[in-house]
Amino acid sequence: MNSTVVSETKVPVNTILSDLKQLTKVGLSLSVVFSSVAGYLLAVDVINYTILFLLAIGGFFMVGASNAFNQIIERDTDAIMKRTMNRPLPTGRMSVNFAMFIAVLFTVLGLSILYSINPKTALFGAVSIFLYTCAYTPLKSVTPLTVFVGAIPGAIPFMLGWVAATGKFGIEAGFLFMIQFFWQFPHFWAIGWLQFEEYKKAGFSMLPMNTKDKKAVKQIILYTVIMIAVSIAPVLKVTGDFYIYPLTAVLVGFLGLIMLYYAIQLHKTEHNIEARKLMLASVLYITVVQVVYVVDKFLH
Structure with a gap:
């Protein structure tokens, strides 16, 4: 009888994997790896493929750790919002202790791997987390300026790749940082517009x-105009x-x-449909611009 009860309460492996993917936001983590x-x-x-591999894995762990810590802290507000209520922590499918174990493990692994590239890369990784x-x-529950603060760790991955390659933070890495920094305002405010009512329920500004x-x-x-100006500035050879x-x-x-x-x-319209188009256009922008920069570099 007991064995039946135990087997019924076992969580399938694919559910655990799915929950780990949600906790660490694998899709977002991969987009950050792409930037790096x-x-x-x-x-x-x-290209040093060893460093490139270490950067990708270290960056993945770094972002996964940040997302896991974020979901531990926000588990109560996540339960209120439709978009997040089915995450592993609000539903109780995963314990806070297990999530904390994953967050700490990912932090240690991520920063150790980034440190093996060079200390500066690990430093920026630590600042980001x-x-x-x-x-x-x-x-998020205190001030709308949170988007400004969040844009700093969000802008680190693009320049993290430059620091990993060169071991130094100069004007080039600074510009890569600024491009992704200013991009985040239209991107996140478009999401903020779409999710305004949901965020309000959770008390987020x-x-x-x-x-x-x-x-x-x-x-x-x-901020979109500033982003465009910063993105095309390298043509002036001032970077x-x-x-x-x-x-x-x-x-x-x-x-x-x-x-x-x-x-x-x-x-003009203040309609959600335009906010959604802006959000999708922003994702297209950051992805294609990074590819275009790299193609341009190899044509020099």
């Missing part, structure tokens, strides 16, 4: 001034070893204008 790899490729003339967990996550109106969209437009061809700058500018178009449409 792009940053690395921009910095090197000869710390800011995401100890500043961005708690501030994710839009500028915490208002869903034209004032918020003016901020989105402003050290990181520069792009004029044709590349035109292509990057065009991609930025697509985002700007949807931001202006959102200002």
Whole structure:
């Protein structure tokens, strides 16, 4: 009788794997790895596949750890929102202790692997985990400035690749950081617009001034313009070893204008459908721009 009860309460392996994927947000972690790899490729003339592999694995663990800590802290508010209520912690499918074990394990593995590349890479990895967990996550319920704080760890991966390749943080890494930093405002505010009511239920302030109106969209437009300017600046050869061809700058500018178009449409209509288009355009932008930069680099 007891053995039947025990076998019935066993959690299937695929459920555990699925929950681990949700806890560490594998999709997001892979997009961060993509950014890091792009940053690395921009910095090197000869690819060291060992370092590239270590960067990808270390970066994956780093982001997985941040996401796990985030979900431990937000397990009560996650239970309130439709988008997050089925995560492993709010549903009770996973214990907080097990999630904490995974978060700590991923932190140790991630930072150790990044340290094996060079100490600076590990330092930026540690800063990223710390800011995401100890500043961005708690501030979500306090101030809309949380997006500004969250944009710092969010912008680290692109330049992390450059630091992994060169062992130093100079103007090139600084520009890679700024491109991804300014990109995050239109991206996250578009999500904040779409999820405004859900975030409100959880007590999160994710839009500028915490208002869903034209004032918020003016901020989105402003940051999109800054993002475009920073993204095409390398064509002026003011960014050290990181520069792009004029044709590349035109292509990057065009991609930025697509985002700007949807931001202006959102200002006109204030409809969720435009916010969704802006959010999708922002994902397309950051992905394609990083690929375009790398292709440009290998054409030099």
